[in-house]
Amino acid sequence: MGDSQDRIADGREHWSRRGLLSTLGAASLLTVAGCAGTAGARTGSGGATASATSRAEVTVTPASGSASADFTAPVTVAVSGGTLSAVRVTADGGDALKGTYNDGRTKWTSSAHPSSGTDYTVTAEVDGAGSAHTSRFTTKKPGATFVGYFTPEDGSTSGVGMPVSLNFTKAVTDRAAVQKAITVTADPDVEIVGHWFSDTRLDFRPEKYWAAGTKITLRLRLKDVEGADGVYGTQDKDVTFLIGREQISVVDLSKKSMTVSRDGTEIATYDVTGGGSGYETWSGKMVVSERFKETRMDSTTVGLGDEYDIDDVPHAQRLTTSGTFIHGNYWASASIFGTSNTSHGCIGLRDARGGDDASTPGAKFYKSSMVGDVVEVRRSGEETVAAANGLNGWNLSWADWKAGSAV
Numbered sequence: 149m150g151d152s153q154d155r156i157a158d159g160r161e162h163w164s165r166r167g168l169l170s171t172l173g174a175a176s177l178l179t180v181a182g183c184a185g186t187a188g189a190r191t192g193s194g195g196a197t198a199s200a201t202s203r204a205e206v207t208v209t210p211a212s213g214s215a216s217a218d219f220t221a222p223v224t225v226a227v228s229g230g231t232l233s234a235v236r237v238t239a240d241g242g243d244a245l246k247g248t249y250n251d252g253r254t255k256w257t258s259s260a261h262p263s264s265g266t267d268y269t270v271t272a273e274v275d276g277a278g279s280a281h282t283s284r285f286t287t288k289k290p291g292a293t294f295v296g297y298f299t300p301e302d303g304s305t306s307g308v309g310m311p312v313s314l315n316f317t318k319a320v321t322d323r324a325a326v327q328k329a330i331t332v333t334a335d336p337d338v339e340i341v342g343h344w345f346s347d348t349r350l351d352f353r354p355e356k357y358w359a360a361g362t363k364i365t366l367r368l369r370l371k372d373v374e375g376a377d378g379v380y381g382t383q384d385k386d387v388t389f390l391i392g393r394e395q396i397s398v399v400d401l402s403k404k405s406m407t408v409s410r411d412g413t414e415i416a417t418y419d420v421t422g423g424g425s426g427y428e429t430w431s432g433k434m435v436v437s438e439r440f441k442e443t444r445m446d447s448t449t450v451g452l453g454d455e456y457d458i459d460d461v462p463h464a465q466r467l468t469t470s471g472t473f474i475h476g477n478y479w480a481s482a483s484i485f486g487t488s489n490t491s492h493g494c495i496g497l498r499d500a501r502g503g504d505d506a507s508t509p510g511a512k513f514y515k516s517s518m519v520g521d522v523v524e525v526r527r528s529g530e531e532t533v534a535a536a537n538g539l540n541g542w543n544l545s546w547a548d549w550k551a552g553s554a555v
Contacts, residue, residue, distance in 0.1 A: 204230030204274045212270075212283030219287040219372055223247070223258040223270065230274040232256055240267040264372050264380065265289040290372070290380040294318035296330075296350075298366060299437075299539070302387045306520030308357040308394045309435040311539055312340075312366055319347040321376040323554035326350070329373045329381065335363045343544070343552035345536040355546045357522065360411060362391040395521045397513075399474075399495055401429060402527035404486045406495070408516065416516070418509040419486030421477070423493040428530035430493070434467035435539040436474075436521045439514070442503055445473070447492065455492060462503030463514035467495075467523055468538040474523055476503060476510025485509075495525070 207226045210217035223245060225235050235256040237245040245268075247258040262268055264287050272281040296314040300306045312332050320326050323344055332340045332352040336359065342352045358364070365388045370381025399406045401422040408416040423429035443464045447455035450471035464475035476499025477491075484490050485498045499510030506512070522542070535541045541549060 204228065204277055206272050206274065206281040208270050208272065208281070208283045210285045210287075212285060214285040216288035217262070217285045219262050219264040219266075219290075220374070222261055223268070225256040225270065225272045227254050227272070227274055230254075230276065232272060233275045234271075234273040236269075236271045237262075238269050238271075239263065240269075261372065262287050290378075292318070292379040293382045294320075294370075294375050294379055295381070295383055296368065296370065298368075298387060300389050300519065303389065305390045305392045305518070307436065307518050307522065308360060308391055308396075308520065309433070309522035309539070309542060310358070310389075310391070310520030311435070311541055312352040312364065313539060314350045316348045316350070316375065318379050319376060320350075321347065322374060323347075323350075325373055326370065326375050326381070327554045329369045331367045331369075333365050333367075334358070335365075338362075341550050341553050342555070343541060343549050344554060345541075345552070349536070351539075351541050353541055353549070355549075357394070357396075357542070358391040360391060360394045364389055364391065391520070392518060395517065397521070397523045399429075399523060399525045400527055401489055401525065401529070404489060406497075406513075406523075408513065410516075416512070418497055418513060421480065421484050421486075421491055421496045422489040422525075422528055423530070424488075424490045427492045429489075429491070429495060429525055429528045430468065430472055430530050430533035430537075431525045431528045432532035433522055433524045433540060433542040434472070434533060435542070436465045436467065436517060436519050436523065437539050438466040439517070439519060440464045441514075445475075452492060460501065462499045462501070463497075463510045465514065465517060466538070468533060468540065470537050472533075472538075474513075476500075476508065476514070495523070 205228045209224045223237050225232065231253040232249060235247065237247065237258060245258040245260060245262060247256050249256050267286050268284065270283045294317045296316050299313045300310055327342050327350065334340060334354070338354045340352050340354050342350055344350050365386060367386050368383040371384040373381040375381055394411050395408065397406055397408045399420060399422070404420055404422065406418045406420050407414060442460050442462050444459040445461045446457045447453060458479065462476035462478065464473045466473055472493055474495040477496035478499050478501040480490065480496065482498055497510040497513055499508045503511060532543050533540050535544045
């Protein structure tokens with residue numbers, strides 16, 4: 149029998165090869181020879197059993213040899229004239245796609261889509277066939293991508309007011325798809341809900357401040373999620389961070405004082421100065437988002453013209469994106485702290501130039517603080533800070549926060 153010739157015997161076709169592979173459209177097709185069973189078998193003159201055979205055709209989508217296969221649809225393997233005994237779809241690197249069979253085991257469908265820009269090998273075994281069908285394809289790479297920059301940092305420890313905040317590099321139009329691909333969990337467990345502030349910002353928080361000692365895990369499964377038309381995510385990673393002790397500082401600007409409480413116990417009271425007439429400090433709950441031992445503050449950067457430019461402001465901690473800080477102040481008379489509100493909107497504590505005097509209120513408060521701590525301003529004469537102005541979503545009621553979720 150020739151290796152490449154069909155032979156005709158007793159009116160039946162017998163194939164000398166186990167399989168014949170061809171690419172047809174969006175799928176790959178294989179014909180495999182399998183034993184038809186003893187029914188229909190007959191004995192030849194030499195006493196050997198000549199079994200009847202059937203032809204099983206295996207179709208794989210995407211087609212074998214595809215160099216830019218779709219990654220937005222599942223992989224399917226179908227067989228006609230037989231049943232599937234095993235299917236494996238494996239990416240280069242060893243990751244395999246899980247999948248399910250239909251009731252008749254004539255079709256297998258991957259539970260997840262293949263990843264973009266990845267080589268895959270498909271192996272399908274058919275009951276009764278002596279060889280497996282193998283095909284290979286490569287998924288295309290997305291033309292445009294986005295990532296989400298997250299706060300806080302992986303492995304960091306933050307105060308009880310720290311939300312999980314993501315800023316996306318491209319505008320998101322399918323908010324539900326993106327939010328479903330992001331989960332935030334806490335240990336101990338608590339309900340956590342996402343809130344969209346804009347098409348590029350999504351924050352997560354519980355109803356109340358985190359409990360001290362909580363472990364929080366952010367899971368990003370954004371790879372190949374279509375956030376906008378033709379724009380796909382690239383991240384597939386887990387991030388964890390811890391919540392430290394609880395520190396909440398209440399600033400009463402009618403009294404020009406601040407009371408600092410640690411885990412429910414008052415630990416310090418400081419005289420402060422707040423925003424003067426026309427420059428009143430925002431009221432409401434604000435979260436420390438950045439800390440600087442020393443920094444420059446220039447009024448031109450916050451729309452106040454040439455009111456001030458101080459290049460060595462000590463012990464500065466940011467409370468809003470718009471430029472509100474709680475910081476040390478060495479240039480004002482010591483008599484204003486606790487008596488007058490004279491700043492351009494920041495909260496000031498008496499400090500020394502260079503920030504090297506550990507005995508000053510500015511130095512002491514800075515040393516006791518961390519990113520994520522809460523500073524609540526009361527009776528400032530100004531309206532409540534916008535929830536999106538910094539990490540200050542705590543100023544929204546729980547009902548309003550949940551209303552901003554896309555899922």
